[in-house]
Amino acid sequence: MKLSQSGKESGWISYSADVWNEKRPLSMKGDLPFWQYCAEKYGDPILDLCCGNGRIAIPLAELGYEVVGVDINPDFIALAQRQTREMAQGGRELKVTFKIQDIVSLKLGRTFQLAIMPDWSFQVLLTQEDQLSFLRRLRKHLVLAGAFAFNLFIPFYRQRGLIEKHGGYQWPPDPSYHSGASRSYDAVSQIETLVESNVHPVKLRHTNLSELKQLFRLTGFEIAELYGDVDRRPFTGNRDNDYTIIARRKWAWPWRTITAWRLTSFAQTDLQLCQSGKNRRSLVQ
Ligand SMILES: C[S@@+](CC[C@H](N)C(=O)[O-])C[C@H]1O[C@@H](n2cnc3c(N)ncnc32)[C@H](O)[C@@H]1O
Secondary structure (H helix, E strand, O other): OOOOHHHHHOOHHHOOHHHHHHHOOOOOOOOHHHHHHHHHHHOOOEEEEOOOOOOOHHHHHHOOOOEEEEEOOHHHHHHHHHHHHHHHHOOOOOOEEEEEOOHHHOOOOOOEEEEEEOOOHHHHOOOHHHHHHHHHHHHHOEEEEEEEEEEEOOHHHHHHHHHHOOOOOOOOOOOOOOOOOEEEEEOOOOEEEEEOOOOOOEEEEOOOHHHHHHHHHHHOEEEEEEEOOOOOOEOOOOOOOOEEEEEEEOOOOOHHHHHHHHHHHHHHHHHHHHHHHHHHHHHHO
16 A cells, blocks of 8 residues: 555554554444434445544444445454454344555545545644645545535644643543543644554644635535534534534536537637638639
8 A cells, every 4th residue: 555644654554453442442422423414414325534443334334324434554444344244243234344545545446425534534634735635536536516524623722722731721621531641732734743652653633624625625625514513513613612514525617628628629620721721722723
């Protein structure tokens, strides 16, 4: 697999599957109703980007949706496949498959009604170049007006929380969460690094809403639904919220094809005019 800069530098490829499975067990379903809402509204097949151990892909498949999960970490994918196999052995055959890929160069050779990216996974893309490449690849994998649902941290409160530690805005919200972890933030690269004692450090890039809108403008998406969290509360930018977004693939005129067609037809007309000119000349002679 050819790795993008984010794939190489984010640290996720080396993250221990056992540790991750403890943090995000299949039983952790607090955000599932939101992804289920998206599935009900936008339909399947569903592409679960950065699917981890299949925490969301598997329950969606249990609800009857066809799901393809993609992740860069081979151990996470092996775990997701094992959990699915065990369900099939227990008589629960699901329409879910898992693939190891770097989403920056996503290539599945098919399209989806809906792509989801739970658990702030868009932030594993560490540069604007990788974000743009990913969105362009994603666009090719969505049907016309297909939807892309995901969530992001609100950078400002996150950074302030990191700077002030637990004063004012408290991060982490639950002090027992991520105990033993340290976080640092680099304002130039907009990258937060999370260092935990028993796993490889991981990096997450912060993107604010206007930057995101610009990325969408450049890649042919537009925001269709914007919420303050996966519980679909109104987006106010308040400190305890994140951005939860459903974007749609914008319909675009196929300008390149139209231009090529116009150039060819102009060239043909020119050729015909030249030929008729030549004919006229030959008649005059
Ligand atoms: C925050 S975890 C979320 C996991 C899962 N979506 C969930 O909700 O439990 C981010 C996931 O992104 C994956 N990932 C990181 N960089 C990636 C890349 N470039 N391509 C594909 N997956 C990537 C990681 O391996 C990890 O599983």
